[in-house]
Amino acid sequence: MDFNMKKLASDAGIFFTRAVQFTEEKFGQAEKTELDAHFENLLARADSTKNWTERILRQTEVLLQPNPSARVEEFLYEKLDRKVPSRVTNGELLAQYMAEAASELGPTTPYGKTLLMVSEAEKRLGAAERDFIHTASISFLTPLRNFLEGDWKTISKERRLLQNRRLDLDACKARLKKAKAAEAKASTVPDFQETRPRNYILSASASATLDDTSCPPPWAEWKEKHPGGWRPPCFFLLPLTPSVTQARGCLSLPEDRKLWNDEVDKAEQELRVAQTEFDRQAEVTRLLLEGISSTHVNHLRCLHEFVKSQTTYYAQCYRHMLDLQKQLGSAQGAIFPGTFVGTTEPASPPLSSTSPTTAAATMPVVPTVASLAPPGEAALCLEEVAPSASGTRKARVLYDYEAADSSELALLADELITVYSLPGMDPDWLIGERGNKKGKVPVTYLELLS
Numbered sequence: 001m002d003f004n005m006k007k008l009a010s011d012a013g014i015f016f017t018r019a020v021q022f023t024e025e026k027f028g029q030a031e032k033t034e035l036d037a038h039f040e041n042l043l044a045r046a047d048s049t050k051n052w053t054e055r056i057l058r059q060t061e062v063l064l065q066p067n068p069s070a071r072v073e074e075f076l077y078e079k080l081d082r083k084v085p086s087r088v089t090n091g092e093l094l095a096q097y098m099a100e101a102a103s104e105l106g107p108t109t110p111y112g113k114t115l116l117m118v119s120e121a122e123k124r125l126g127a128a129e130r131d132f133i134h135t136a137s138i139s140f141l142t143p144l145r146n147f148l149e150g151d152w153k154t155i156s157k158e159r160r161l162l163q164n165r166r167l168d169l170d171a172c173k174a175r176l177k178k179a180k181a182a183e184a185k186a187s188t189v190p191d192f193q194e195t196r197p198r199n200y201i202l203s204a205s206a207s208a209t210l211d212d213t214s215c216p217p218p219w220a221e222w223k224e225k226h227p228g229g230w231r232p233p234c235f236f237l238l239p240l241t242p243s244v245t246q247a248r249g250c251l252s253l254p255e256d257r258k259l260w261n262d263e264v265d266k267a268e269q270e271l272r273v274a275q276t277e278f279d280r281q282a283e284v285t286r287l288l289l290e291g292i293s294s295t296h297v298n299h300l301r302c303l304h305e306f307v308k309s310q311t312t313y314y315a316q317c318y319r320h321m322l323d324l325q326k327q328l329g330s331a332q333g334a335i336f337p338g339t340f341v342g343t344t345e346p347a348s349p350p351l352s353s354t355s356p357t358t359a360a361a362t363m364p365v366v367p368t369v370a371s372l373a374p375p376g377e378a379a380l381c382l383e384e385v386a387p388s389a390s391g392t393r394k395a396r397v398l399y400d401y402e403a404a405d406s407s408e409l410a411l412l413a414d415e416l417i418t419v420y421s422l423p424g425m426d427p428d429w430l431i432g433e434r435g436n437k438k439g440k441v442p443v444t445y446l447e448l449l450s
Helices: 002-027 037-066 068-079 090-105 109-185 219-225 253-290 294-333
Strands: 200-203 236-239 392-397 416-420 430-432 438-440 446-448
Touching: 037 109, 037 253, 037 294, 037 438, 109 253, 109 294, 253 294, 416 446
Parallel strands: none
Antiparallel strands: 200 236, 392 416, 392 446, 416 430, 430 438
């Protein structure tokens, strides 16, 4: 316990001394060792990386989990090193409510059937959202947390050590400067001064010990001037500094100079040690700060993974909603015969348009078409379809597309196919050919090449 108290008192003293030194540096009352410009730039880049990483991490957490209570719960489970319980997504909860409503209102009624279809779609959307949150947490959030809780803490620790080494170095420089000033002052003082300086006290305790043989000047000179034998009290001067010695009531200032020389040598030795420790710590900190470039590369890779998972999630959502739209169109056509079910989006320009390309800036919406032929006419046989007189064109597929039936052609992103139009055909659809396969393809999935 005594050892701990001594260590605590020593640490408190060091902390107070460094606090005073740091305050004096802030007010310009003490010299400060400056770091080179490259090192300062590394420090600034590291601080900027840490600040922006924290912001991106917090906002990504909000994106993946908008509920603040749920985020706090997940944080507590993580700190307690316990597994976060599975939580139902909003889409899955909506699907559950719709399924229960359909069961109570009648699953065989048109409304009940529609509720069941939408419930299944929302359930798939909820599952896709769960997969996206899980993938994004592993591939993006976890590396950011590892940097803040691991690498950055190491960098901060080494920076604090570097700050302490710098303060020690500046303290040694100040100590050496004071020692040299005292040494220079002592070298200008004569061996004996009859006038009392401010840091000397007057003493008369050794007058009885002085005799004729042991009394050095100026007492011998005083005896020659006063041969009558009367001796006044022997007053002599004592310095307050511990460096000046007293020998039988007399001063030895040359020994004081020697002691100040020893103090200067000691201060120079301490300065060399402090400089070595500072340089070593600066090199360690520099290597860690230069490792921020590797951190940027790692975060870049994680960002690509996040974008990839987000793209997959939105593509799955679009596919599920497209399937739901087709199912609703078929169900509405069965319930209300002769009713055209399509989209409210404006139709894409026909093939004969003067625009060289038709590119979709956003995910397209495919209309529902019963057949290639106009209403009331027999469906065309794809094997008998031939290119129109206007000729064919090449088109690049923008997105993957799954064929809803045998009359449609499945597409893969970035592949090239041959397309053409038929008289009386819906302008939102074209005939696509790939090898010996042909079928209807949506125009919004294509980029027509000139």
